[in-house]
Amino acid sequence: MTISDRKEREKEKRRNDIVDAAEALFFSKGYEAVTLDEIADKAELSKGTLYLYFKNKLDLYFFVAGRGLQIMIDMFQETLTGEKTGLQKVRAIGEAYHRFFTQHGHYFQTVNFWDSREIDSYLGIPGGETCHQLGNQALGMVARAVAEGVADGSIRPDIDPAKAAVVLWGQATGVFQLLQTKVEHFLQCHDDFPFASVEEIVAFFFDMIERSLLPGPGGKA
Amino acid sequence: MTISDRKEREKEKRRNDIVDAAEALFFSKGYEAVTLDEIADKAELSKGTLYLYFKNKLDLYFFVAGRGLQIMIDMFQETLTGEKTGLQKVRAIGEAYHRFFTQHGHYFQTVNFWDSREIDSYLGIPGGETCHQLGNQALGMVARAVAEGVADGSIRPDIDPAKAAVVLWGQATGVFQLLQTKVEHFLQCHDDFPFASVEEIVAFFFDMIERSLLPGPGGKA
DNA sequence: CGTATTAAATGACTGGAAGTTATAATTTAG
DNA sequence: CTAAATTATAACTTCCAGTCATTTAATACG
Numbered sequence: 037m038t039i040s041d042r043k044e045r046e047k048e049k050r051r052n053d054i055v056d057a058a059e060a061l062f063f064s065k066g067y068e069a070v071t072l073d074e075i076a077d078k079a080e081l082s083k084g085t086l087y088l089y090f091k092n093k094l095d096l097y098f099f100v101a102g103r104g105l106q107i108m109i110d111m112f113q114e115t116l117t118g119e120k121t122g123l124q125k126v127r128a129i130g131e132a133y134h135r136f137f138t139q140h141g142h143y144f145q146t147v148n149f150w151d152s153r154e155i156d157s158y159l160g161i162p163g164g165e166t167c168h169q170l171g172n173q174a175l176g177m178v179a180r181a182v183a184e185g186v187a188d189g190s191i192r193p194d195i196d197p198a199k200a201a202v203v204l205w206g207q208a209t210g211v212f213q214l215l216q217t218k219v220e221h222f223l224q225c226h227d228d229f230p231f232a233s234v235e236e237i238v239a240f241f242f243d244m245i246e247r248s249l250l251p252g253p254g255g256k257a
Numbered sequence: 258m259t260i261s262d263r264k265e266r267e268k269e270k271r272r273n274d275i276v277d278a279a280e281a282l283f284f285s286k287g288y289e290a291v292t293l294d295e296i297a298d299k300a301e302l303s304k305g306t307l308y309l310y311f312k313n314k315l316d317l318y319f320f321v322a323g324r325g326l327q328i329m330i331d332m333f334q335e336t337l338t339g340e341k342t343g344l345q346k347v348r349a350i351g352e353a354y355h356r357f358f359t360q361h362g363h364y365f366q367t368v369n370f371w372d373s374r375e376i377d378s379y380l381g382i383p384g385g386e387t388c389h390q391l392g393n394q395a396l397g398m399v400a401r402a403v404a405e406g407v408a409d410g411s412i413r414p415d416i417d418p419a420k421a422a423v424v425l426w427g428q429a430t431g432v433f434q435l436l437q438t439k440v441e442h443f444l445q446c447h448d449d450f451p452f453a454s455v456e457e458i459v460a461f462f463f464d465m466i467e468r469s470l471l472p473g474p475g476g477k478a
Numbered sequence: 479c480g481t482a483t484t485a486a487a488t489g490a491c492t493g494g495a496a497g498t499t500a501t502a503a504t505t506t507a508g
Numbered sequence: 509c510t511a512a513a514t515t516a517t518a519a520c521t522t523c524c525a526g527t528c529a530t531t532t533a534a535t536a537c538g
Contacts (some may be wrong), residue, residue, distance in 0.1 A: 042443045082488045210431015248465035303517045
């Protein structure tokens with residue numbers, strides 16, 4: 037079926053072009069400020085056509101988020117090559133997540149927009165389902181790294197990998213989100229918050245995490 | 258000026274009544290699904306009148322968030338009574354934040370909606386300004402508790418209170434947010450995430466935090 | 479080649495919601 | 509009791525997501 041295959045590929049490419057246009061606009065103006073007419077314009081298509089490829093505006097936005105998640109996962113994958121202890125892998129993922137945050141701030145924001153919604157609100161929408169799956173994949177990578185660390189002794193044995201993955205994920209996301217929305221504020225309030233840089237805070241955060249995972253006194257297992 | 262005082266109070270009361278109506282609707286249907294006509298209806302006022310008391314829909318929503326923040330701060334205040342070490346105070350605030358999250362989930366969500374926005378997007382809106390101020394107040398309480406802990410030796414000395422406050426706040430918010438939006442999912446996926454309860458995760462989170470603040474080996478100061 | 483059938487694209491249209499404003503009602507002051 | 513000022517109203521405007529009848533293009537077939 038080379039013929040319907042080609043059509044399939046063309047359709048996929050068209051879909052991709054639309055996401056390209058949408059992404060540029062979303063990144064520059066934010067979700068609400070962008071209209072579908074604008075996107076259609078930029079994609080050199082009519083608005084009606086958009087609805088042949090996406091369920092609605094949110095679905096389209098979630099496709100952008102899906103791209104972000106894929107980039108993030110690829111960055112995780114890359115960083116896991118080489119010999120590492122479980123703890124080192126956890127740290128590597130954390131640092132990759134931080135790189136994703138700094139190098140792809142717009143994607144981070146978009147992913148967060150998806151992630152901060154109740155599950156029910158995006159299951160049933162194609163783009164949302166994709167995000168859901170990719171999100172689980174990312175969380176699974178963290179859980180696996182923690183499990184390895186418990187196995188090889190680099191992480192304290194009384195830790196449940198699944199629980200730890202959820203907590204680590206929430207923590208990192210929360211810290212990055214706070215930094216993204218409030219950095220200028222913190223950096224400006226010299227009196228209350230005399231920070232040198234965002235990196236300083238991130239370094240402190242990673243240090244905290246490592247301390248809490250390390251085997252040592254107080255292990256309750 | 259008892260006369261303009263009374264007017265002032267009446268205006269304040271009217272404003273409060275509107276927020277009451279808005280809050281009920283926002284809590285039951287979410288921000289986007291609520292229309293100003295509905296709110297006006299419920300408040301037994303016309304839509305135009307709402308604009309005499311609030312700048313726009315978002316401003317009104319931020320006033321609800323402000324209520325939430327005030328409740329939260331009051332809970333923090335309450336929990337800080339009695340003799341406590343700095344570390345105990347940090348933990349107490351953390352637990353109060355958790356209680357706020359469980360007992361006032363709708364407020365938590367509303368506050369989060371505000372908190373996850375860039376500063377510029379809410380400065381200039383009265384409700385947003387209020388939230389901003391209250392948010393700083395809450396963060397300040399955390400920073401002060403950490404500082405006390407460093408002073409009394411219950412927290413390791415190489416910690417910068419301001420930095421720690423930001424990180425702790427981000428961490429807790431991120432974990433709670435993740436739990437709020439994804440609990441059912443985690444509790445349902447028995448295979449990957451065999452959780453007994455949300456409390457278990459929260460307990461684990463608090464344990465992690467305490468470990469990372471405790472004085473002990475590895476202190477780099 | 480030319481015609482019929484199917485698929486893809488269009489853009490005018492609809493419904494609904496945020497925000498405005500001219501007018502009316504009410505309250506205050508003299 | 510009347511004039512001025514404040515407060516409330518609801519009809520109106522604007523804008524945008526989403527729909528659909530129609531047109532255009534692609535494919536299959538005689």
